[in-house]
Amino acid sequence: MSQGEIQRRTGLLRCYLSRVENGHTVPSLETLARIAEAMDIELTDFFPGPDSVQDRQTRKALGELSQEEILFLTEIRKCSTALSDDDKRLVLGMIRKMATIVPPPRNANSVTVARRAT
Numbered sequence: 188m189s190q191g192e193i194q195r196r197t198g199l200l201r202c203y204l205s206r207v208e209n210g211h212t213v214p215s216l217e218t219l220a221r222i223a224e225a226m227d228i229e230l231t232d233f234f235p236g237p238d239s240v241q242d243r244q245t246r247k248a249l250g251e252l253s254q255e256e257i258l259f260l261t262e263i264r265k266c267s268t269a270l271s272d273d274d275k276r277l278v279l280g281m282i283r284k285m286a287t288i289v290p291p292p293r294n295a296n297s298v299t300v301a302r303r304a305t
Contacts, residue, residue: 188226196225 190204199218206212207222214222216230223230232240249257267275 193222193225197221 190201190208193199193204194201199221203212204222207214207218219233220230223233228240252260267278270278
């Protein structure tokens with residue numbers, strides 16, 4: 188949203204909004220509330236904390252994962268803390284390569300051979 192649009196919705200001058208955006212002016216809570224309402228966001232979105240926009244996005248993404256996937260990713264995170272950046276890239280490359288392999292058929296009588304997807 189542009190400063191001009193916020194100016195139109197709040198009545199605050201564009202030069203004032205610019206100073207707030209660039210950290211040269213600290214607005215009152217009342218002014219922040221007006222800006223938040225104009226931007227159609229919560230006042231708390233201006234403040235970092237347990238309920239920040241990023242936290243809500245993370246919770247939404249996690250909500251789309253199964254419990255099994257969350258546990259798997261948690262284990263990867265625990266193990267990866269000791270890895271160098273190069274090792275992390277190597278592991279990620281291995282995972283990507285493994286993801287391209289077609290899983291073997293579930294027939295108990297067949298021989299299991301992994302094949303690359305074409």
